[in-house]
Amino acid sequence: MLQGSRSWVFPSRPAILSTGVVGGPFEKKGNLSADFDQFYDDLWMGQDTYEKANRTLIEDAVAIALEKQALKNGDIQFFLTGDLINQITPSSFAARTNGIAYFGLFGACSTSMEGLALSAFLVNYHGAHRVVTGASSHNAATEKQFRYPTEYGGQKPPTAQWTVTGAGYAVVGEGSLLNDPAPRITAATIGKVMDMGLKDPFNMGGAMAPAAVDTIIGHFQDLGRDPSYYDLIITGDLAKIGRNTAFEMLKEKGYTLTDQQFQDCGMLIYGENQPVQSGASGPGCSATVLYGHLLNEMKKGTYQRILVIATGALLSPLTFQQGESIPCIAHACSIEYL
Structure with a gap:
């Protein structure tokens, strides 16, 4: 239900049923390492490019979120996701892997809540029973595209920020699916x-x-x-x-x-x-x-x-x-x- 000029209220209160959170080696050393499900020990993640590694992050986080609810790809109606790489190709290639009907989103770093808002809207108005949504980024892939390859060793000012190597995904579903x-x-x-x-x-x-x-x-x-x-x-x-x-x-x-x-x-x-x-x-x-x-x-x-x-x-x-x-x-x- 629209309330005010640009807000939605969800009477059915769609639930976050499960999540999957994957990070890289730098995140493993961070303050919140205990809250991740899985880490990779290097930025390549078994791939030959950083962009493919970004795709791997997505695939793993989605798989973990589904596994926690004993769900299969076929149990999910829609997949809403995005990233920072040109034409959100890591997200699109991950969607190719899981075969779930796909909405590719680009909101840059706002993508996580863009996807969660749209997922809740879909579930609340019976457009889906379950949706997977989330967002990802990869430090080295992003640096190469937007700034300089990390091998360049360029110096940054104190106002600069460090792109997270990580993916966080959630299964959003009907509140009636949970009793607790x-x-x-x-x-x-x-x-x-x-x-x-x-x-x-x-x-x-x-x-x-x-x-x-x-x-x-x-x-x-x-x-x-x-x-x-x-x-x-x-x-x-x-x-x-x-x-x-x-x-x-x-x-x-x-x-x-x-x-x-x-x-x-x-x-x-x-x-x-x-x-x-x-x-x-x-x-x-x-x-x-x-x-x-x-x-x-x-x-x-x-x-x-x-x-x-x-x-x-x-x-x-x-x-x-x-x-x-x-x-x-x-x-x-x-x-x-x-």
Whole structure:
């Protein structure tokens, strides 16, 4: 049901039935390693290109999520996913492998919540019984496409972020399939493209912060809520620069949150001793943190209601070369343990 100008409320409360979370060697050394299902010890992952390794991440995470529910590919109606590589080819090739009817999504690092919102909509309105959705990224493949190959050894400024090598996927299904409490998607707010004229590809957090703030405020206004409704409001990958910017922007708009209540996935996944500059980024950032760490914390009782806002910079190597500014977007999903 549409509520307000751009939010959906899901009366049937579609459930996150199971998840699969896979990471690379750098993520294995991070703060949230205990919340991953599987790691690879090198970035090649048994493949001869990093792009193929990105596909492997997706295939493995989907297989793990299905296995946890004893499901087969034929039990899933739709597969919604995306990544950062040209024409989302890792996602499309993974869809070739699993043979599930496929929606390819591109929202850059906002893809995880774009997919979750659409999946909940499909399930809520009986367009599917079960859907698999998620997002992925691969550090070396992304660096090669958007910046410099890692072998180049190019230096980065403190505002830069580290692309997560990881994939997080979930089986979203009808709430009636579960008798026990589970994380359920109760609402979603779809973002608008925001462009404040920033052109620095090494400051994605600063560029994306206004989009995150716009979606958060839109969510509150559409649903008649304020920050006190949620135990945690967490952005996808604004990292230190963007998170602090968003925090101040929300305060200026009259929305007061505490440091503990307003967090960012890009600041959680890695340790202080890992050289990630401002923090983490990539579609796999919010996907792995949500489908691993955050849902585990909800099951422990740490959080009952969370709002996850995945942010994305909708640039490409071509737009950067043509001197364009960076359009950004953010999508939000409300998840409650019911």
